[in-house]
Amino acid sequence: MPGSWKSDEFPRLATGNHVITSPATRRYNCIAWVAGEVTRKWWPDPRNIGWWPAGVKRAETIEAFVEAYGTLGFRLCYDGSLQPGVEKVAIFGIRPSENELPIPTHAALQLESGEWSSKLGDFEDISHSPVDAVAGPLYGTVICFLERQRTSDTPRVLRARASTTF
Amino acid sequence: MSPPTGVFRTHTLHGVEFFTDPKVQACLVFKELVEQWRAERRATSSITAMAMCDAYQKIIGMGPDAIPLIIGQLRSEADEPDQWFWALQVLTGVNPVADEDRGDFVKMAQSWINWAENKENAW
Numbered sequence: 001m002p003g004s005w006k007s008d009e010f011p012r013l014a015t016g017n018h019v020i021t022s023p024a025t026r027r028y029n030c031i032a033w034v035a036g037e038v039t040r041k042w043w044p045d046p047r048n049i050g051w052w053p054a055g056v057k058r059a060e061t062i063e064a065f066v067e068a069y070g071t072l073g074f075r076l077c078y079d080g081s082l083q084p085g086v087e088k089v090a091i092f093g094i095r096p097s098e099n100e101l102p103i104p105t106h107a108a109l110q111l112e113s114g115e116w117s118s119k120l121g122d123f124e125d126i127s128h129s130p131v132d133a134v135a136g137p138l139y140g141t142v143i144c145f146l147e148r149q150r151t152s153d154t155p156r157v158l159r160a161r162a163s164t165t166f
Numbered sequence: 167m168s169p170p171t172g173v174f175r176t177h178t179l180h181g182v183e184f185f186t187d188p189k190v191q192a193c194l195v196f197k198e199l200v201e202q203w204r205a206e207r208r209a210t211s212s213i214t215a216m217a218m219c220d221a222y223q224k225i226i227g228m229g230p231d232a233i234p235l236i237i238g239q240l241r242s243e244a245d246e247p248d249q250w251f252w253a254l255q256v257l258t259g260v261n262p263v264a265d266e267d268r269g270d271f272v273k274m275a276q277s278w279i280n281w282a283e284n285k286e287n288a289w
Contacts, residue, residue: 040268119211121208
């Protein structure tokens with residue numbers, strides 16, 4: 001079944017490198033999904049519409065996103081390689097111009113299988129491999145990776161979703 | 167034939183002119199802009215980027231006439247409300263959403279619907 005997105009949004013997504021794992025919904029976004037939340041959207045918009053962790057600067061910067069996931073125990077790491085017992089996050093961004101810092105656009109979470117889980121805007125969740133299968137004109141590229149120890153309760157929602165194909 | 171004051175000509179078919187009143191016209195424009203907005207924003211996760219889309223800004227540009235249309239849209243979206251909160255904040259100058267409900271679009275939509283029900287006599 002094709003997803004709700006148009007092919008030019010994710011030119012690297014192709015048959016064989018992703019699976020749709022949920023119906024489309026507006027209830028949460030990629031940033032919340034990676035944090036394990038499915039009932040609210042995370043975003044540091046200037047009008048306080050999105051939820052954002054208390055004490056973290058409401059700014060659309062990579063630094064603020066790293067800090068937001070830091071409240072969940074994630075720390076910067078070197079790469080997105082699969083390591084037993086370690087859960088990783090990829091933060092994507094786009095540079096408005098060569099001399100400007102990247103603006104965050106997307107986050108993906110590494111599953112225990114090594115695949116990555118992404119919520120695509122208000123569209124479906126997908127599992128994909130490699131991580132940059134969702135890179136392109138909309139999300140840009142991976143700017144940094146974060147990691148934390150994988151615990152038994154961390155991916156409750158994700159375990160359920162990863163085993164279901166829509 | 168010139169349309170009466172306050173009435174819009176929509177189209178001509180087989181030489182017959184069709185008209186509509188401003189409220190219906192605003193509703194038609196709004197519905198079209200909603201469709202344009204959803205196509206324009208694509209798979210973005212950014213609340214800010216969604217609000218900066220041309221179609222969304224045009225909805226805000228409709229002014230106070232857009233408020234009841236947005237509230238009606240929120241009602242119709244039930245448990246999948248869209249991001250109408252930015253526009254409502256700009257158009258009304260208020261924000262009835264409790265801090266703890268930020269990001270939960272279902273609760274936010276209900277807050278705005280409740281707010282509107284208290285204001286509906288004014289519309």
